[in-house]
Amino acid sequence: MAANAAFFPNAHNSNFEGFQFNVVQNIHSLAVDPLDILHRHRALEASHTSKTAASAPKCKPGTRTKAIADLTIWAKELPSSSRKSMLWLRGPAAAGKTCIMRVVARICRQDGVLAGDYFFSTRVPGLDNEAPFVATIASQLIVAIPALDHSIRETIRTDPTIFEQSLELQLEKLISNHAASILSQTSTPRIIVVDGFDECRDQRQRECLLHLLYSLVTPPHSFRVVIASRPELDIRTAFDLPPLKSITKIVHLEKYEVSGEIQQYLTDEFARIRQTHPAKQSVPLEWPGQVTLHALTDKSSGIWAYPSTVVKYVDNPRRHPVELLGDVLDASSTASSGRPFAELDALYKIILNPPDIDIPLMKRLLHLTIEITRTGPEIGSYMGILVQNILSAPRFNEFLSFGKGTVEMTLCDLHSVLSVAEDVDCQWVYFYHKSLEDYLCSPERAGNLYQSQEDTHFDILTVCFHNLELWNRKLVSPNADFRTVDPVLNYSCMALKHLLFKKKCFPPSVLDFDARIVWRCFAFARWLPPGRDEFKDLVNSFHNAMCKEGAECRRSCASFRLDSVKTMKGFEERCQGLFAPLDLYPPTGALTTILQDAEDALLPLPNASLESVLGNIVPNSLTPCQHPLALATHTPYVYPQAVPRVLYMTVKRPSDS
Numbered sequence: 001m002a003a004n005a006a007f008f009p010n011a012h013n014s015n016f017e018g019f020q021f022n023v024v025q026n027i028h029s030l031a032v033d034p035l036d037i038l039h040r041h042r043a044l045e046a047s048h049t050s051k052t053a054a055s056a057p058k059c060k061p062g063t064r065t066k067a068i069a070d071l072t073i074w075a076k077e078l079p080s081s082s083r084k085s086m087l088w089l090r091g092p093a094a095a096g097k098t099c100i101m102r103v104v105a106r107i108c109r110q111d112g113v114l115a116g117d118y119f120f121s122t123r124v125p126g127l128d129n130e131a132p133f134v135a136t137i138a139s140q141l142i143v144a145i146p147a148l149d150h151s152i153r154e155t156i157r158t159d160p161t162i163f164e165q166s167l168e169l170q171l172e173k174l175i176s177n178h179a180a181s182i183l184s185q186t187s188t189p190r191i192i193v194v195d196g197f198d199e200c201r202d203q204r205q206r207e208c209l210l211h212l213l214y215s216l217v218t219p220p221h222s223f224r225v226v227i228a229s230r231p232e233l234d235i236r237t238a239f240d241l242p243p244l245k246s247i248t249k250i251v252h253l254e255k256y257e258v259s260g261e262i263q264q265y266l267t268d269e270f271a272r273i274r275q276t277h278p279a280k281q282s283v284p285l286e287w288p289g290q291v292t293l294h295a296l297t298d299k300s301s302g303i304w305a306y307p308s309t310v311v312k313y314v315d316n317p318r319r320h321p322v323e324l325l326g327d328v329l330d331a332s333s334t335a336s337s338g339r340p341f342a343e344l345d346a347l348y349k350i351i352l353n354p355p356d357i358d359i360p361l362m363k364r365l366l367h368l369t370i371e372i373t374r375t376g377p378e379i380g381s382y383m384g385i386l387v388q389n390i391l392s393a394p395r396f397n398e399f400l401s402f403g404k405g406t407v408e409m410t411l412c413d414l415h416s417v418l419s420v421a422e423d424v425d426c427q428w429v430y431f432y433h434k435s436l437e438d439y440l441c442s443p444e445r446a447g448n449l450y451q452s453q454e455d456t457h458f459d460i461l462t463v464c465f466h467n468l469e470l471w472n473r474k475l476v477s478p479n480a481d482f483r484t485v486d487p488v489l490n491y492s493c494m495a496l497k498h499l500l501f502k503k504k505c506f507p508p509s510v511l512d513f514d515a516r517i518v519w520r521c522f523a524f525a526r527w528l529p530p531g532r533d534e535f536k537d538l539v540n541s542f543h544n545a546m547c548k549e550g551a552e553c554r555r556s557c558a559s560f561r562l563d564s565v566k567t568m569k570g571f572e573e574r575c576q577g578l579f580a581p582l583d584l585y586p587p588t589g590a591l592t593t594i595l596q597d598a599e600d601a602l603l604p605l606p607n608a609s610l611e612s613v614l615g616n617i618v619p620n621s622l623t624p625c626q627h628p629l630a631l632a633t634h635t636p637y638v639y640p641q642a643v644p645r646v647l648y649m650t651v652k653r654p655s656d657s
Helices: 002-007 027-031 034-041 065-076 097-110 133-144 146-158 167-183 203-217 233-240 259-276 290-300 305-314 321-333 342-351 359-379 382-390 393-399 406-410 434-440 443-449 453-474 487-500 516-525 532-546 555-582 592-601 610-614 628-633
Strands: 086-090 114-119 190-195 223-229 248-252
Touching (some): 034 133, 034 146, 065 086, 097 223, 114 133, 133 146, 133 167, 203 233, 259 290, 259 305, 290 321, 305 321, 359 487, 382 393, 393 406, 393 487, 434 443, 487 516, 487 532
Parallel strands (some): 086 223
8 A cells, every 4th residue: 555655664564444644734833723822811701791790780770870971971082182091980899880880891892992891800710810811801802803813813823822921021912012003093992991900919910900001091002991999009009190190080989979879779679579579468568668768878878789788688588578677777776887887797797697507617618718719810810710610519518528518508598798609510609799808807897707817728728638638548449530630639739739838837737647648649630849949949838837946847747858759750650651541641751850850959958857757657657559659550668767868868058068
């Protein structure tokens, strides 16, 4: 057969029948899909058209009309030499800024002037940091301004690693280098809407983003930016100083009169509850009455989160609405008028203390939700997906080793302030408004529901160690299936590694943890340190958190150091044999550089008498087939009494020379 000689010159007695061979050229260009790269780095939930926005609170028709009109009229004005190119909508917490901005974005989109929008949020994983900002805006520009499509795609095709570079370079290469010439050909304004800017947690990132936005609204570009946020100090300062001061129009949301709109909203919602509640026959027609409506309007003080939360709380089909509203009014009567959020705090106190609930468990779940949501963006954009997965109610139960339905049952009476996911592949547990997070994180406001961030981190560490131990026990099971990485193990490894760098000590509950398990799980879930420096930092961080200064290393710390390289080597051997045929693990030698760097990085710790610790390591402390080297050979592995000193002391500290 001719094909045999052409393609397989050294083949003998080969017979190919029924096959078609195609020669594919330019493989590199085919391998790079610019849109796929762009979409992997954007934040889809940041748009006003996202699933998150679809289920979020909205402006009731007929409300906030004056503020919305002022913003949209400014956005669509034709260019002039005197007009400003940036508008800052500033307002207090819970004043309804996001609802307004979603309407503004929708109107601009319908009128064909919206270039892009980005809604920061501390309640949606991945939306409280700067990382996806440029990719998200660029993906929207492709749709809003088709003339930019080709240039953005080609830029990514030429430089597939662009999203690993700084935001300034991303903006320059993807947008700035191409948009100016295209936008100069039209007088149509192009609007970028940015909401919740204060919910980008890092002030340095906010400073960087303001610099990027400034570059987009100044020549040679002609974008306009509408940005909304709380008046935080760093944001106020930036808009009060050059260069933003001269180009920014500032709108104070609190100056708009909204008491009439709030009272109308309450009137309509209570009327709806009277007509639809299962107990509607026993609800008086005049309920709740003008006096109560006026009182609730006054208590709102322009903060829309208050009346909307009242309505959600009262609209409970399992309890009588008259009784529930009475609870709200009773709580308000004891609120201190000297605090700015006294009425909202009183309402939260009622909602978060429902009858027949395990308060400590509820408090634990609420604070875990806050900290787990914060964890993902600190690691990277991919972690937003993992956090959403772990915070879905079924996976949350699994992460905490709870029985099925525990999270759902514990939080079932809190649906007026948070969303509880019921589908592992759908939604997740998140707060409707940041004001609840602010409340829970303030010891003065939350009282018995307050828990320090340190205590919550200790809780997460304990849970992660426990999950690693559970996974380790599965290793001896003949029916264990390790072809996929379990999301609970994946998140536990990620969170443990992240917190190792942040914590200065461990909770007492994990001080005797068998630290050899850590490397096994890290290797399996692919959370290995990328190189020498991080490897050394991780080992030292573990030591600093585990051992008291001036004392000998704990046994688990010593074994952690000694097993770090050895365990990963054994695990790599096993994974190459078990997973390589399934294409589920890196090819042979993928960890070689890491392992070589790791051996060189294991400097002796300053107060660790490892030699004295080695004698306490019992050779048969692990059961057969429990150690990774045993897994590689399917034979029992016995720890040697003497471990070669070169394994962990190949590099001397300057003080030792």
